[in-house]
Amino acid sequence: MLKLFNTLTRKIEIFRPIKQGKVGIYSCGPTVYDFAHIGNLRAYIFVDLLKRYLIYSGFKVKHVMNITDVDDKTIKNSQQNNKSLQEFTDFYSKAFIKDIKSLNIKMPDIMPRATKHIPEMVDLIKKIGKHGYSYKSEKSIYFKISKFSDYGKLAQLDKQTLKQNAAGRLNISDEYEKEQVNDFVLWKAWQPEDGEVFWDTEIGKGRPGWHIECSAMSTKYLGEIFDIHTGGVDLIFPHHTNEIAQSEAAFKKKFVNYWLHNEHLLVEGKKMSKSLGNFYALKDIKDKKYNLLLMRLILLKTHYRKVLNFTLKDLDEAKSIAEKFLSFLAGLDFVVCGGSNNLDIKNMISQSRKEFKKAMDNDLNISSGLASLFDFIEEVYKRKSLISTNQAQEIKNYIFEIDEVLGFIRPLYEQYQMRLNKKLATKKILNMISKREKARKNKDYKEADKIRIDLLEKGIVIEDTEKGDKARLLKIID
Ligand SMILES: [Zn+2]
Known part of the structure; x- marks a missing residue:
């Protein structure tokens, strides 16, 4: 039985979907104003592992990941590059999709773009207003958090901490427009620096706030209540906290059952930044002549709730782990004997599968999962001389079965086979x-x-x- 750590309760809970056998997942996607860095990508590897394991466990998964293509940064950077918002964000959306494909991340079922869902956001803002949770100030619309008694539950913030948190992130102009410092914007009135980026709607001329984008798009594709919402820990407050406030104020029901958050990625113990020179996008890893699937393995093999400290040495370590799997598979191709009937390979496989599932059911304990596979490989090596050609194939099928969850062994093996066949031709x-x-x-x-x-x-x-x-x-x- 799958158990997951729910940020909402800070407990590991048994996962029970709303509809039996089906799971709806919403993941906060990229803001497309630059290339994704490996820290961003960790969040998408995490949700890919979760999704692949749910599918492997027999669930039918519907996965929605948004693309934020309008906010302060996208507007500012598009202007600096003399491009329209659409042209600018199209470029980085495509780059993002290319990145996730090169990490063998399964494509989400739906990737809604914020700019294509303005009517849904306007409707939601109207609903929030109708229930008395918002007010207009200087033509912008704000969410009134004092009206929402559960505010801050996800982040476990008391009202005092909230005040301190908010005070640090506000500028003066924001402050006098709002009734309270923590109130956040639902609809931002047009300002001259927005240039041609605005929508003329019944709630005014302007653009949506970031938080309302996710509330509107998740509801449109997954319903007013759905199973799992994912994101990095940095999104717990304020983004996810505000998503809950908006959606629950509008629909008067629980928004999401399970909130799952992945930890940060550091590079050599420090937060990644361009000025420190420790900033890595996938292109930088490729330039160092490493196979990008090794990056997948690195992002995958540390438990999602642990801080991942990336160093370049990790790439060589990942390479040797991947080589272990691949030389094992390549070795199976060399098995040609008929074998004896003394080896109960089916039992070995079913034991190993049980171990793998036990590990993954425990809040996706990937290190135990991988360890169980290495144990299996070792056991097979010990009995190498007894294996028949058919059994070699069964073992290979089993590794590929598990790789439906891991997602790096089979593609690396296929690359290997292709290179081999090319040489032999x-x-x-x-x-x-x-x-x-x-x-x-x-x-x-x-x-x-x-x-x-x-x-x-x-x-x-x-x-x-x-x-x-x-x-x-x-x-x-x-
Ligand atoms: Zn979001």
Whole structure:
């Protein structure tokens, strides 16, 4: 039974979906004014792992992730780049999608853009107003938090902390427009610096506040109440706190059952920043000639509720972990014997599967999950000589089954196979292999060995099996 840590209660709870067998998930997506950095991407790897595990456990998942394509930063940066808001945000939305695809993150079912949902936001703001939770000041509309008695529950903030928090993040102009410092904007009246970015609506000329975007889009696609909402811990307050206030004020019911938050990512113990020079986007990892799926493994293998301290050394460590899996799979391709019936591989697999599920059911305990797989691999190695070709295939299928959750082994293996096949399709290599075979048949072992070493220099390892020679690549991960 799956258990998850719910930020709302600060407890690990049994996951019970609203509709049996179905799960609705909303994730706060990127604000598209720049390339995503690896800290941003951690949040999307986390939700990908959650989603893949829910699917693996038999749930039908509907996943919505928004794209924030209008806010202060997108407007400012588009103006600085002399581009329209749409042109500017289109570019970074595409870059984001490319990034998540290169990390083998499953695409959300729906990726709504804020600018395409202005009528829904206006409706929601009207509803909040009708219930008396908002007021107009200087043509902007604010949420009146003193009216919402549960305010701050998610962040577990008392009213005193709230005052201090809010005081630190307000500028003077905001302050005198609001009745109370914590009140937040639902609809921002147009100002000259917004340029051509505005919507003329029945609640005024302007644009939505950031928080209302997520309340409106999640409700549109998942309903007034849904199962899981995800995001980074930095979103608990004020963003998610405000989403709850808006939605519950409008619909008079609980907004979300399970709030799941991933921890921060640090680089060499420090917060990532461009000025410190410790800022990494995927492009920087690629420039260092590392396979991006290794970055997936790094972001995946630390439990989502632990701070992840990234260093460049992690890439080499991830490489050696991935190599373990891949050389295991490549080794299975070398199994050619009929095998004996002494090996109960089905039982070994079902035991391992049980261990993996037990770990993941416990709030996605990925390190135990991976450890259970390594134990399985070790057990198989111990019995290597007993494995039949069919069993080798069963083992491989099992690893691929688990990789439906992990998402890095199969794609790396397929890359490996492609490189191998490409090499084996070249005439020169083929000639060398057949020459070596001939030499061996003629018992000219000296010549055969010489060719074997030449092939090794070209990155190909030849192993002789009962059914002839088999080739693999020396370099398992490119
Ligand atoms: Zn959001």
